[in-house]
Amino acid sequence: MAESFNKASFFTTSSLKALGQNPARTLFAFLGISLGITSLVFIVAAIEGSNSKARHIIEMMGANTIFIRSGFGKRANIHHLRYKLDITDFKDLRRIEGVKTAAYLLVKMERIASASNARESMVMGAMSTFLETFDYRVNRGIAFRPTDYRSFAKVCIIGPELARFFFGAANPLGKFLRVNRTSFRIIGIYRSKGRLPNGMSLDDRLILPIETYRKFIEPEYKKVLGIELKVAPGADYQHIVEEARSILLRRHAKEDFVMITPEMVRKFLNVFNMTLSIYLGLASLVALFVGGFVLSNIFFINVKVRAWEIGIRRALGANRRTIMAQFLAESVAIALAGAIAGTCAGFLSIYLVMPMLGIPKVYPMKSLVIALLFATATGLVAAIMPAKKAADYRPVEALRSRL
Amino acid sequence: MALIRLDGIVKTFRQGELEVRVLKDIALKVERGEFVAIMGSSGSGKSTLMYILGCLDTPTSGTYHLEGMDVSGLDDDALSAIRNSKIGFIFQSFYLIPYLDVLENVLVPTLYNPSPGDARGRALGLLDEVGLGERIGFSPGELSGGQKQRVAIVRALINDPDIILADEPTGQLDSSSSRQVMEILERLNRRGKTVIVVTHDPDTAGYARRRIMIEDGRIIQ
Ligand SMILES: Nc1ncnc2c1ncn2[C@@H]1O[C@H](COP(=O)(O)OP(=O)(O)OP(=O)(O)O)[C@@H](O)[C@H]1O
Ligand SMILES: [Mg+2]
Numbered sequence: 001m002a003e004s005f006n007k008a009s010f011f012t013t014s015s016l017k018a019l020g021q022n023p024a025r026t027l028f029a030f031l032g033i034s035l036g037i038t039s040l041v042f043i044v045a046a047i048e049g050s051n052s053k054a055r056h057i058i059e060m061m062g063a064n065t066i067f068i069r070s071g072f073g074k075r076a077n078i079h080h081l082r083y084k085l086d087i088t089d090f091k092d093l094r095r096i097e098g099v100k101t102a103a104y105l106l107v108k109m110e111r112i113a114s115a116s117n118a119r120e121s122m123v124m125g126a127m128s129t130f131l132e133t134f135d136y137r138v139n140r141g142i143a144f145r146p147t148d149y150r151s152f153a154k155v156c157i158i159g160p161e162l163a164r165f166f167f168g169a170a171n172p173l174g175k176f177l178r179v180n181r182t183s184f185r186i187i188g189i190y191r192s193k194g195r196l197p198n199g200m201s202l203d204d205r206l207i208l209p210i211e212t213y214r215k216f217i218e219p220e221y222k223k224v225l226g227i228e229l230k231v232a233p234g235a236d237y238q239h240i241v242e243e244a245r246s247i248l249l250r251r252h253a254k255e256d257f258v259m260i261t262p263e264m265v266r267k268f269l270n271v272f273n274m275t276l277s278i279y280l281g282l283a284s285l286v287a288l289f290v291g292g293f294v295l296s297n298i299f300f301i302n303v304k305v306r307a308w309e310i311g312i313r314r315a316l317g318a319n320r321r322t323i324m325a326q327f328l329a330e331s332v333a334i335a336l337a338g339a340i341a342g343t344c345a346g347f348l349s350i351y352l353v354m355p356m357l358g359i360p361k362v363y364p365m366k367s368l369v370i371a372l373l374f375a376t377a378t379g380l381v382a383a384i385m386p387a388k389k390a391a392d393y394r395p396v397e398a399l400r401s402r403l
Numbered sequence: 404m405a406l407i408r409l410d411g412i413v414k415t416f417r418q419g420e421l422e423v424r425v426l427k428d429i430a431l432k433v434e435r436g437e438f439v440a441i442m443g444s445s446g447s448g449k450s451t452l453m454y455i456l457g458c459l460d461t462p463t464s465g466t467y468h469l470e471g472m473d474v475s476g477l478d479d480d481a482l483s484a485i486r487n488s489k490i491g492f493i494f495q496s497f498y499l500i501p502y503l504d505v506l507e508n509v510l511v512p513t514l515y516n517p518s519p520g521d522a523r524g525r526a527l528g529l530l531d532e533v534g535l536g537e538r539i540g541f542s543p544g545e546l547s548g549g550q551k552q553r554v555a556i557v558r559a560l561i562n563d564p565d566i567i568l569a570d571e572p573t574g575q576l577d578s579s580s581s582r583q584v585m586e587i588l589e590r591l592n593r594r595g596k597t598v599i600v601v602t603h604d605p606d607t608a609g610y611a612r613r614r615i616m617i618e619d620g621r622i623i624q
Contacts, residue, residue, distance in 0.1 A: 006523070010507070011514060017502040312498035315459055316558070317487020317515035319480045396460045402496060 032291030037342025039284035044367040049359040054269040058262040071256035083223035084256040098235030125213025141188035156184040161203035292382040299386035311398030320391035327387035335379025339371040407433040412465035427620040440611035491559025495574035499543035506539040549580025
């Protein structure tokens with residue numbers, strides 16, 4: 001056992017020393033492979049990253065959710081959005097069989113102020129089902145009570161970021177925040193929801209009961225930004241999507257709304273993924289191919305220059321297989337070094353480029369495995385012909401090749 | 404039973420249209436423990452004969468019995484195994500692998516040996532014996548011709564072969580290095596190795612106890 005281990009390590013060191021013999025050639029081959037692996041690692045991360053983005057979005061929506069966002073009209077402006085959906089739409093949609101809960105949503109950017117501080121933030125009007133369907137969980141204080149909705153109570157629930165901004169470490173519960181000229185008492189703070197993949201915070205919102213919102217924030221408003229339906233377990237999701245669409249089309253002259261389902265998000269991201277994979281996959285295949293081609297040519301030169309070495313190794317008892325194994329091992333050694341360097345370079349490019357593409361940065365360890373596999377395969381394929389040529393040398397002629 | 408027995412060995416090379424008959428009906432017997440010099444002028448076929456004796460090349464026709472076994476029809480794997488275990492080659496131009504150090508060069512044949520045993524220990528002992536115990540980490544480029552040839556001898560011995568085949572082992576050496584090398588071969592022969600030396604140098608041939616003359620592909624004496 002110890003013997004064969006010694007032999008393996010000698011075999012390895014002698015392969016590495018052979019590569020050190022001609023650093024320039026080795027470096028060329030190494031760079032070729034590294035480049036291919038870099039782009040390969042990048043793709044794997046891009047796919048992984050946009051998949052996790054999709055999962056994240058779907059998780060946030062909930063798999064049984066249908067979200068309908070209103071169109072904005074032509075001259076849209078963040079402060080005066082002309083929503084096309086209204087309360088009647090909502091009431092119609094709520095009656096579809098198989099819809100478990102329905103919620104609609106009004107939002108507006110407003111100046112929020114305490115006694116000493118102020119900032120612009122999003123104010124949302126929430127129906128009683130809202131906190132559940134959008135997964136806003138109050139973890140300090142309490143959620144809205146049924147009476148809060150009926151009595152236009154001037155109470156609010158705020159996000160942890162807003163709480164920190166206005167009150168720092170102090171307890172915000174029972175304190176007041178002003179929107180326009182109305183003061184709202186803080187009764188609850190929802191658990192941090194983090195950020196959307198695009199960096200937008202979900203923790204800086206001020207939520208009011210819907211009736212309160214309509215009375216104090218947008219009194220004349222019958223329009224809604226979005227309607228959310230939750231499909232009951234066991235109901236035909238696709239059928240409900242179709243029905244919702246046809247109900248809306250009956251009231252609206254044209255399709256001035258957007259229906260968003262987790263399926264659509266998934267599909268969109270899949271298409272995005274596929275496009276990305278095709279382009280980058282092609283790029284990395286070309287790079288690997290070029291790297292392999294360089295490697296192959298370098299090994300043809302290698303084998304030719306070292307013909308007499310093959311001759312003496314044959315004289316010392318190497319058979320055709322061991323000669324092949326030697327050159328394949330040298331090639332794979334370069335390729336593996338290229339794989340490791342390429343993986344590092346790939347991770348670096350993920351760090352630098354992914355933010356520009358809006359894809360979350362991930363550094364999947366499986367890309368190292370993929371890199372090692374692809375590099376090994378490239379190394380083997382590239383060296384197979386030169387190695388075979390080396391094995392095919394007639395020993396005597398190989399020996400005579402040294403002058 | 405002779406260690407080596409050649410009968411009717413013919414070797415032809417094809418050069419385009421032309422067939423060159425380099426060895427013509429060679430018959431030769433070498434007993435175990437002999438020290439033989441093969442002599443002859445340049446181009447007479449000495450190296451070609453030695454390659455066939457070393458199973459590095461196969462004859463065009465004729466039979467070769469090594470230790471009583473007919474090896475003329477063996478395949479490459481079997482011939483490689485024979486070279487590895489039974490034959491040690493020494494060449495005029497040393498053929499040390501430039502990127503390996505002295506010890507590694509000596510160990511190369513053990514890579515192809517299925518049961519190399521304590522190869523390192525043997526290598527160190529043998530290198531010591533030929534006066535290179537202090538040079539194990541040197542690269543071949545840092546050695547003199549005589550030292551290189553001694554490394555090559557140790558490499559030939561590492562798998563403990565029965566037969567040492569040396570093709571002009573002193574061809575690139577000065578007279579004192581030549582003497583050193585030949586004395587080592589003589590010592591090995593006394594210890595029971597069968598040594599066959601190809602040379603056209605009479606001094607080198609003088610170490611052998613039997614001399615064979617080859618001329619134009621035939622043994623003439
Ligand atoms: N592969 C080959 N193809 C054609 N001719 C060859 C080949 N190998 C050897 N020869 C020829 O065979 C003849 C004998 O060659 P060999 O090397 O055996 O001679 P030698 O006696 O060892 O000569 P030297 O003393 O110069 O080494 C030469 O004429 C040589 O040109
Ligand atoms: Mg010769």
